[in-house]
Amino acid sequence: MNLPNAITFSRLLLTGVFVAGTAFGTPAGHWVALVTFVIAAISDFVDGWLARKLGLVTPMGKLMDPLADKVLVGSAFVYLSAGGFCPVWVTVLILAREFLVTGLRQLAVEAGMVMAADRLGKWKTGLQLTFCITCLVWLVVKPIPAGNPFFDLFRYLSNPDGWLMPASMWLALALTLLSGWNYLWSSRGLLKS
Secondary structure, eight states, rough: OHHHHHHHHHHHHHHHHHHHHHHHHHHHHHHHHHHHHHHHHHHHHHHHHHHHTOOOOOHHHHHHHHHHHHHHHHHHHHHHHHSSSOOOHHHHHHHHHHOOOHHHHHHHHHTTTOOOHHHHHHHHHHHHHHHHHHHHHHHHHHTTTTOOOOHHHHHHOOTTTSSHHHHHHHHHHHHHHHHHHHHHTTTHHHHHO
16 A cells, blocks of 8 residues: 555544544534544645655545545534534535445446546535535634634634635535536446446
């Protein structure tokens, strides 16, 4: 196993730590969830960058990298829907798209092909991560008393009544649906066979 693939698999482990942090529902649990989620999100960039820079792009990496993203983001959206940050139907559509693309990738593998993530899918993931991090930041800073300029700035930026959280959610949903359609369209030959 090469370094980029090891980083990808570590993202799956970080997702487990994230879920454990959210299960506590305490300020300390929210800090654990936020920190592990951010590290996992950064690892998503790092593993792809390293794979390309070092010439270590592999079929396993092309398959596992987007799958690790789906597990991370899916677990976050389920948690955030349960917490009232995201309508359940939005989470259902996002998860349905992820299952659809995973199914298409499995069909491609059985046909001897590998479907790597496209550019639209990368933007979609970026916006989903932005939404999730914004919500997690809100959970962390909300109980901290006002008066600290650093935390007040993050409280302002992550406030559910502000612009960043709803804008990132709706844009993420739009790109999720658009990229799902894009995968379906590009797989039409595979589906016909």
